[in-house]
Amino acid sequence: INFTYLPGDGIGPEVGAAALAVLSAVAAQFGHTLEAEDHLIGGAAIDAGEKPLPEVSFGSCHRTGAVLLGAVGGPKWDHLKGADRPELGALLPLRKRLNLYANIRPCKPYEALLDRAPLKRDRLEGTDFVVMRELTGGIYFGKKGRDADGAFDECRYSEPEVERIAVIAFDLAMTRRKKVTSVDKSNVLETSRLWRETVERVATRYPEVELEHLLVDAMTMHMLTRPTHFDVILTENMFGDILTDEASVLCGSMGVIPSASLSDARDDGKTVGMYEPIHGSAPDIAGQGKANPFAMILSAAWMLRLSFGLDAEATAIESAVEAALVAGDVTGDLGGSLSTSDVGAAIAQRL
């Protein structure tokens, strides 16, 4: 199991260490050798006198094709501009250069956390959807800048860009409840009209899959009033950013949600995968051993499954996490008293 480990900023190194402990335990138990290539990214790279995304870090990601990322960014680097920033200079180029256009974020609340959510239990029970977010296009990557008239950001989508993410969403729906909800703002945006047309065209190839369209503003409501209705939610980059954060509230905590960002198969036959918690670098609690490492541990499990085909190993980790949640072996944010590394150790021990 040779992968690239990018701890990054804030709580990244802490939750990363807990995930590495879990990976070591799983490797020992299942008889794998583990080789983590540890590299700098984001503010950590800037502080070391490097660019936000050092070439050696990128090279490792490209070579291994499997990346476990903590988090990047924080107020310390907020004064920096454009590509000098951790987000614009590291995270976004990494996604783009590795062609990680398919970002998958699950929303399936754990029974043990249901009562932590601000929503009523009876509304949440049975919720089980995934958001398929387009990750390498849209307003994130369009031309941006200043001119005499002010500031601008261009949102762009090409038909092939929409088509390939739609295909992934429909393929995923075929393995699930066969329902795709495509989210756009086609009553205002031209990119959304292209989005909708293209998704409808792809849908004709999947007669068994039921397709519906929702406007992004309406979606923020439906997600709260009828979350159990959804199966696969397909959307563009910015709307996906917004909707996945909203969805995390249904789960009672952001701290338990992993994500995968995948490319197509490359010329060498390999699909690149990057795995990261959906939470950020949480600078306010960094370095205090308070950070909840579940999202990072679950991201590591997804890496095992999706990049290395190690399904039993991934499932073992996921079961251990669920058991720890039930037993209350959790950090303070979830009502427990364990430190970040204690949680990692508790999961490792359950394996």
Added chain:
Amino acid sequence: INFTYLPGDGIGPEVGAAALAVLSAVAAQFGHTLEAEDHLIGGAAIDAGEKPLPEVSFGSCHRTGAVLLGAVGGPKWDHLKGADRPELGALLPLRKRLNLYANIRPCKPYEALLDRAPLKRDRLEGTDFVVMRELTGGIYFGKKGRDADGAFDECRYSEPEVERIAVIAFDLAMTRRKKVTSVDKSNVLETSRLWRETVERVATRYPEVELEHLLVDAMTMHMLTRPTHFDVILTENMFGDILTDEASVLCGSMGVIPSASLSDARDDGKTVGMYEPIHGSAPDIAGQGKANPFAMILSAAWMLRLSFGLDAEATAIESAVEAALVAGDVTGDLGGSLSTSDVGAAIAQRL
């Protein structure tokens, strides 16, 4: 009281008729004469062989300076392109040409509706914020189109555009709890960086007001986990569209939320105001007498207060609505059995 009445599409004419009945009753009681200039807009105008925004409709809005709008759009006109559509051809140009850049949407759940919200009562109690949405800039009004590479939409903001809406938000905060939460995506967008810089500059003129910044993705969470924290939420056009729909869920129903869209004072000294429910045209229930008219009735009350300075009249309507909610004189969506026009009559009678 001379105003322009644009019933529009779907349920617009029904909820509009209920609001007119209430306005008549209030005018009679307080001794005003009421003159509603009834005009076509949106799909209704298209069906009559006109443009989505007929010049005579616009002219009336411009002359009266006070507009009560139902809703525009629906699937019937969804195949139309660009400026032939009700939204792009009528609603957006109307906002732009009347310079209605300040859109205000309240979020203060009624006690009688608290238990209808999917959120837990104890999280909602005490919620009382308004969203100040910039309404005439951003990606709604930027260049949009298709070219060989696909589709594009440009988001633009100038410093004066940001400054003027920020001033309105801070002025409003001074009359409330003196807190402004500005929402952007400044870790990715250049327009958001301009937004944040400009808001910070305006804030220096309001030393008593506390300013915080939140990223839009994080805001979707905070709105649900700590809604009582917010006072005035200030944001750009698209984010405001998304966040105000999300906020409506806190109120237990979209059907009770009015909005005002205001201009600066014109050369003739008059501030133009347009008042509309935040819900849409709801074509699925149009024509059946099922639509909840409260948002439209409350929009009419806001018109009386903000465009005509008739505070007692507005308050009388608002009190009557609250009493009707408590008494259960409501439509089916709120658990009652009254028709749209029954509700209008019930409010009129309570005045």
